[in-house]
Amino acid sequence: MARMHTRRRGSSGSDKPAADEPPEWSDVDADQIEDRVVELAEQGYEPSQIGMKLRDEGVTGTPIPDVKLATGKKVTEILEENDADSEFPEDLYNLMERAVRLREHVRSNPQDYQNKRALQNTESKVRRLVDYYRGDALEPDFKYSYDVAKQIVDE
Incomplete structure (x- = not known):
């Protein structure tokens, strides 16, 4: 995609690998993940920071590479369901x-x-x-x- 305010072309990046289900080594329950997402939001983390924390730290020591694959919902959807989303995007x-x-x-x-x-x-x-x-x-x-x-x- 091209840059908005310059004449240069956009930089190409790597894509996430196509996957339908979470990896075998990440066997955390979806309810635990949702609880942790809400907990991190209440601590003041933004959705992108929540995703990185789950990727790095995980829920019970097991990292979650992709919240959407593990729960079937995006981080922002989880926050909206639990009324923990911020006022502005x-x-x-x-x-x-x-x-x-x-x-x-x-x-x-x-x-x-x-x-x-x-x-x-x-x-x-x-x-x-x-x-x-x-x-x-x-x-x-x-x-x-x-x-x-x-x-x-x-x-």
Whole structure:
């Protein structure tokens, strides 16, 4: 896939191996995995961090290479079922956090044109994601602005 804000082509990466069932050595019960996912979410971990923790640490010492294969549900689906999901999607929140940091940097360094452009690109991505999530994961009348992002990030 091509880059959004440059003329370069995208970098190709490796794909996950095609698998229909979890490996034999990972024989953890799906209910235990779901309980651990909810527990990690309550500790403040984001869905991507939860997946990495389960991959590295596992539930009872046995690593879980893929939560979806082991439980039949994605991490975000498990969190939604147990009302432990965050108010904003993870990718949108991370981009808002970056936009706030860039805005504060540009305010204190007005001659930094490279970061002014980075701020424009980041806010453009945020607006695209807001349009994508509006009505589903966000309120139908949600509008992005720096003040709104600052308030969300500071909570």
